[in-house]
Ligand SMILES: [Zn+2]
């Protein structure tokens with residue numbers, strides 16, 4: 181039996197739970213292809229997966245959900261993909277037949293239980309079994325390691341800002357956790373959509389990188405976290421939109437950065453803590469809040485096209501071999517990463 185190397189999680193826990201293992205190379209079945217992984221992004225969600233924050237997660241499992249590569253084998257009933265195609269994946273294949281899918285909202289698909297790295301094996305591996313319904317072709321001119329994470333960074337930001345926040349040109353968007361993988365791409369997506377961007381970071385060392393990637397203003401969060409005062413002083417009564425990439429630690433300062441009628445979209449939840457919200461503040465200022473989980477194949481295809489034409493620059497923080505998966509996740513815990521780390525099997 182052919183074997184391949186992969187990072188397997190057998191039990192929830194610390195970095196030592198990322199075990200480099202030899203596992204059987206999967207064989208694609210109906211609707212599936214085998215992808216030779218060229219790169220897999222290291223996402224903050226990977227840390228939550230490893231720690232067991234998703235009760236429905238299957239174990240043992242090959243972790244990782246941000247992969248791209250070349251198709252090395254094709255199963256039955258797969259239309260539109262052949263061996264050698266360069267592809268990147270979304271978080272999960274949509275069923276294509278439920279009401280959400282019929283309405284073009286495949287991130288809300290109720291018919292597919294497949295989620296890479298949670299219910300089926302993911303991309304911290306030399307090869308990954310992928311459902312063709314999750315794949316998008318990577319245009320020439322976009323490197324596969326850079327394509328690997330564009331779904332979960334730029335794609336997620338595009339979905340949150342355009343579909344959910346309904347950003348319009350000239351509006352101000354405040355982005356928390358701005359120097360992370362999602363943040364560094366969200367700044368660029370907001371600029372492409374015509375917004376003015378106020379980036380929030382807790383690290384003075386990251387201010388220049390945020391400016392270089394396009395932030396119009398960079399706000400350094402004070403130790404008490406009350407960055408909204410500075411946002412208010414740099415905007416006309418507050419931002420129209422807050423893109424919340426952190427979660428509980430910054431949630432209320434994001435709300436207080438909004439102008440009357442503003443919209444908060446939450447994408448990140450790094451501490452998984454609960455948030456206390458004052459309902460009166462929402463009522464009096466007529467604020468809206470919503471969550472945004474993922475991106476569709478159309479969103480991914482669009483950001484890949486932006487990367488191909490140079491409008492969007494994938495920000496790679498570093499490339500590490502698969503065997504250094506734990507070291508890569510340790511760097512995320514240290515908050516020392518600007519952009520996305522990529523594992524190269
Ligand atoms: Zn991710």
Ligand SMILES: [Zn+2]
Nearest residue numbers: 275278281289
């Ligand atoms: Zn569906």
